[in-house]
Amino acid sequence: MAEQYINMNNLAVGYNGKALIHDICIGIEKGEIVTLIGPNGAGKSTILKSITRQLKIISGNVTIAEENLTKLSFRDLSTKMAVVLTERMKPELMTCHDIVATGRYPYTGKLGILSREDEQKVDEAMEAVHAQELGERDFNAISDGQRQRVLLARAICQEPEIIVLDEPTSFLDVRYKLELLSILRNMAKKKGITVIMSLHEIDLAEKVADKIICVKGDRIAHCGKPETIFQEETIRELYGIDNGYFDPVFGSLELPRPEGEPKVFVISSGGSGIPVYRRLQRKNIPFAAGVLYPNDIDYQLARLLAVQTVTEKPFEKISEQTFEEAVKLMDSCESVINAGIIIGSANHRIVELLEKAQQDGKLKSL
Amino acid sequence: MMKSQTGEATGTFHMENFRRRSRYAAVFAVLAAALFAILILNINTGTTNIPVSRILKIVFLREGAQTEYNIIWKIRMPRLLMAAILGGALSLSGFLLQTFFENPIAGPYLLGISSGAKMVVALAMIYFLEKFNKVSSYTLIIAAFIGSLIATGFILLVSRRIKHMATLLIAGTMIGYICSAITDFMVTFAEDSDIVNLHGWSQGSFSGMSWSNVKVAAVIIAVAVVLTFMLSKPIGAYQLGEAYAQSMGVNIKIFRVTLILLSSVLSATVTAFAGPISFVGIAVPHLVKQALNTSRPLIVVPGTFLGGAVFCMLSDLIARTAFAPLELNISTVTSIFGAPVVIAMMLKRQKGRQ
Numbered sequence: 001m002a003e004q005y006i007n008m009n010n011l012a013v014g015y016n017g018k019a020l021i022h023d024i025c026i027g028i029e030k031g032e033i034v035t036l037i038g039p040n041g042a043g044k045s046t047i048l049k050s051i052t053r054q055l056k057i058i059s060g061n062v063t064i065a066e067e068n069l070t071k072l073s074f075r076d077l078s079t080k081m082a083v084v085l086t087e088r089m090k091p092e093l094m095t096c097h098d099i100v101a102t103g104r105y106p107y108t109g110k111l112g113i114l115s116r117e118d119e120q121k122v123d124e125a126m127e128a129v130h131a132q133e134l135g136e137r138d139f140n141a142i143s144d145g146q147r148q149r150v151l152l153a154r155a156i157c158q159e160p161e162i163i164v165l166d167e168p169t170s171f172l173d174v175r176y177k178l179e180l181l182s183i184l185r186n187m188a189k190k191k192g193i194t195v196i197m198s199l200h201e202i203d204l205a206e207k208v209a210d211k212i213i214c215v216k217g218d219r220i221a222h223c224g225k226p227e228t229i230f231q232e233e234t235i236r237e238l239y240g241i242d243n244g245y246f247d248p249v250f251g252s253l254e255l256p257r258p259e260g261e262p263k264v265f266v267i268s269s270g271g272s273g274i275p276v277y278r279r280l281q282r283k284n285i286p287f288a289a290g291v292l293y294p295n296d297i298d299y300q301l302a303r304l305l306a307v308q309t310v311t312e313k314p315f316e317k318i319s320e321q322t323f324e325e326a327v328k329l330m331d332s333c334e335s336v337i338n339a340g341i342i343i344g345s346a347n348h349r350i351v352e353l354l355e356k357a358q359q360d361g362k363l364k365s366l
Numbered sequence: 367m368m369k370s371q372t373g374e375a376t377g378t379f380h381m382e383n384f385r386r387r388s389r390y391a392a393v394f395a396v397l398a399a400a401l402f403a404i405l406i407l408n409i410n411t412g413t414t415n416i417p418v419s420r421i422l423k424i425v426f427l428r429e430g431a432q433t434e435y436n437i438i439w440k441i442r443m444p445r446l447l448m449a450a451i452l453g454g455a456l457s458l459s460g461f462l463l464q465t466f467f468e469n470p471i472a473g474p475y476l477l478g479i480s481s482g483a484k485m486v487v488a489l490a491m492i493y494f495l496e497k498f499n500k501v502s503s504y505t506l507i508i509a510a511f512i513g514s515l516i517a518t519g520f521i522l523l524v525s526r527r528i529k530h531m532a533t534l535l536i537a538g539t540m541i542g543y544i545c546s547a548i549t550d551f552m553v554t555f556a557e558d559s560d561i562v563n564l565h566g567w568s569q570g571s572f573s574g575m576s577w578s579n580v581k582v583a584a585v586i587i588a589v590a591v592v593l594t595f596m597l598s599k600p601i602g603a604y605q606l607g608e609a610y611a612q613s614m615g616v617n618i619k620i621f622r623v624t625l626i627l628l629s630s631v632l633s634a635t636v637t638a639f640a641g642p643i644s645f646v647g648i649a650v651p652h653l654v655k656q657a658l659n660t661s662r663p664l665i666v667v668p669g670t671f672l673g674g675a676v677f678c679m680l681s682d683l684i685a686r687t688a689f690a691p692l693e694l695n696i697s698t699v700t701s702i703f704g705a706p707v708v709i710a711m712m713l714k715r716q717k718g719r720q
Contacts, residue, residue: 054609078615085609092470092605092661097379105603105614111664112599114383122379136382158614 003066005030005194006162010060013043013050019058020046024220026213030161031192033184035205038215039239044198045086047215048166051196052083064162078106082155084148084165089139096134096142096150100125103157125157126150129183145176152180156187163187165197169204177201181208203251206230214238245304254304257281262288262307265330265357267350268339273298276339277305288333290326291318291350318349326353336362390665393657397672401450404679408446409438411687446679448575448583452640453678454671455587455632457654458594460647461670462629465601465663466622469531470711473647474514474633476535478542480642482517483510483634484568485545485552491564492556503582503638510634517541518626570641570697572682583635590631591671597624598663605661643678644697645704650674652711677703 004027014020021043028034036044049055051062053069062069064080072080082103091099103125104118114122126132129149134142139150148168155163163184169177185208187193199205205212205226212229214222221238222229229235235246245254258280264287266276273289274297280287289302290310302309310326312318330336336357343350357363409421416424416434424430424438460473474480490509494501524537553564566573594601600621603611612618636643654673655661681699688694 052609052613054612073615074612074617075615078613081613083610083613085607087607087609089606089610093655093659094605094661095382097382098660098662099606101379102603102606102610102614105599108599110596110599112602113664116380119378119380119383126379132377135377135379 003063004028005032005065006196007063008051008060009063011050011062012058012060013046013055014058015046015055017056017058021215021218021220024060026220026223028194028196028211030194031188032210033188033195033208034197034211034213035209036196036198036213036215037200037202037205037238038221039217042215042217044215045166047213048164048196048198052081052164053077075106078158080160081162081164082158082160084151084155084163084168086166086170089151091139094139095136096131096139096146096153097122097126097136099139099150100153100157103154103159106158121157121159122153125153128156128187129153130179144171145173148172148176148180152183160193162194162196165195167198167200169199169201177204184208202230202235202246203253206248206251247300247304249300254301255281257305257307258284258286259307260286262286262329262332263334264288265290265333265336265362266302266306266339267291267336267341267353268298269293269296269341269347271297272340274301276337277301281305288329290329291322291347291353293347312347315346317346323349323352327356330357330362331360334362335364338363338365386660390658390660393654393669394672397669397676400676401672401679404676404683405446405450408449408679408683409442411683412437412442413691444575444577444580445572446682447580448639449572449678449682450675451580451583451587452572452636452643453646453650453676453681454674455583455590456636456643456646457650457670457674457677458591458667459629459632459636461651461666462594462601462625462632463647464651465604466625466629467525467531467534468607469535470652470715471531471535471648471708473645474629474636475542475642475644475647477517477521477538478540478545479514479517479521479538479630479633480637480644481542481545481549482520483513483637484642485549486510486513486516487638488549488552488564488568492552503579506638507582507586507635510638511630513545514630514634514637515626517545518630522626567641569695570643571685571693572640572678572696573693575639579639583639586635587632590628590635591667593624594628594632595664595667597621597628598667601625601663601667605663640696642697644701645708646674646677646681646700648711649700649704649707650677652707 006028008024008026011024012019012022036047038044046055050057057070100122101114104114104121105112108114108118126135129152131146131149131153134146134150168180172180181204184195188195209226212224212226213220214229216238222234230248230251232246232248244256247254263285264280266273266287266289268276286307288308289306292299292302292309292311293314294311295314308329310322310329312322330353338354341350354363406418406421410416410418414437420430420434424435463472463474463477464470486509487506490505491501494505520541521538525534528534528537549568553568556564600616603614603616604621608618650673651670654669655666658665658669660666681696685694685696685699
């Protein structure tokens, strides 16, 4: 492997001299967003703490721009790397400005007196995270979401090449999650800052990260681009999911499907079926779906939630065989729901299905 | 964003710092004025009252009636200077311990560190007085330093196992009781002639200070205070927690050891000369921080020292004069003023948590 900006070579990390995770070999490019995912207690924080030198490295090494991490002084490291940690900070009588200003630590003199330039950098960092209005508020008196932004501003103010964040999105509501991640995205791409973080939200990890590291207890299960990592099987195995599904297309998580003989047959296309599927699932009614083309958006969800799905090859006319299958399935169901469907020349035979359901008195419309 | 007359946008960090400076200046001005007023008041009051004009003459021109001159220069001046220096040192020691344990209710008295110092000092006093019939200030300071470190060592051992702060404080109080018990035991079996010395001292008092005491204390404390002031920057980083401090480039191990040594030197010097004094170490840093509305060490360190000096001089004045000619223990006075402050602090913290 060619030398990259950050390299972990046969790294082993753990507590009190005991290695929890062995043989970590990962290279990270400058300006990349790297996200660690994995179940609780798998060792994401342990890895991050070893990179930030809060924990002693057990064996192997980490290099940053070809310099060995353990050979760097804490001071030198502080100009390269800033952190946003999970530990709750309870500073006394400090405004948000003061907290952000601590990021200037490596650049101020012996007594830590802030220059005019330092003050300006603090204001700029506050602006970068859209938190100017928080400046003079007491740090203990603001919300979790605001606090997280201020801590990020603090890290930005340190002007690092690398920012390490341990679960920065926990406690944040959806809006702040998106905002925080897009700020990170901007920093990485515009300023070339390397971002290494752990995330619980795998759906977000898939969307923000350039590289995903799957941490599983004693080892790195996978490492690579999100498009290769986010496969249903990989995620299912990583988290040991046996009670639901992961949909790699949208990165969404689904609860397990209601099992049993299908009671309802849903006819839909182009997304009209999705709310119906969800409603049936919430009521724990097993259902079947059809006739769907695999390139229909409804298919992505029916695949996971429906007990049975009748499909036809994309853009083909519904074949006799498929039609028979659908009729059989429909007959076994108690009712048929027309969730709304666009009928064209290819799927014309849906009309016949609907007519039959009507005759049988099973058809319910929305 | 609004623009002020100077063309500076309000709400910027620069403007905030600008406004804060005037508050700092006001607080320091009040403290300095209080220091001066209490200084004069202290010299002035006592069994002999000396008017201010004559005090100024005696202090600055060194002329006046022999008895008054002696009262001021030999008794009152060393005593009140000692109260000022030791009071400042004690408060600062408290501030350092609060930083170290990340808890505002930590202090040398409550954590049993003063009692540890007292125990070893009592031991040294008895031993040296018996063997050589005298004991030097340095011996007492070293003894107090050793005692402080022993007690601190115990606290640190306990704090490794107990993360909960309240429990740690109880452990400290217990260590304090054990050390006090041992001290009492030694005092009981000491020679009669020593007991007079020991008894007054072990209760805490600024009486009987000499100029040589003042010199020794001043030198040691000056060095410790300057070093503490120079540590303002890492102390500020440490206030955000160990992990953040390290990420800012602080070498945590060295820093923690330095902090403990400095706070021990400060509280040991106090105990060696004036015995254990309660609550100053907690109440003063808290009051000063509230007054300044900041916990920034660069401002709080000198503020705490000054505040401690004022607080202890005032307490000593009350101890001397409240029931004259009877004299109160200094801790009696500091407890009356200090303990309610600590209770108020705890209530406020509890409220903040809900």
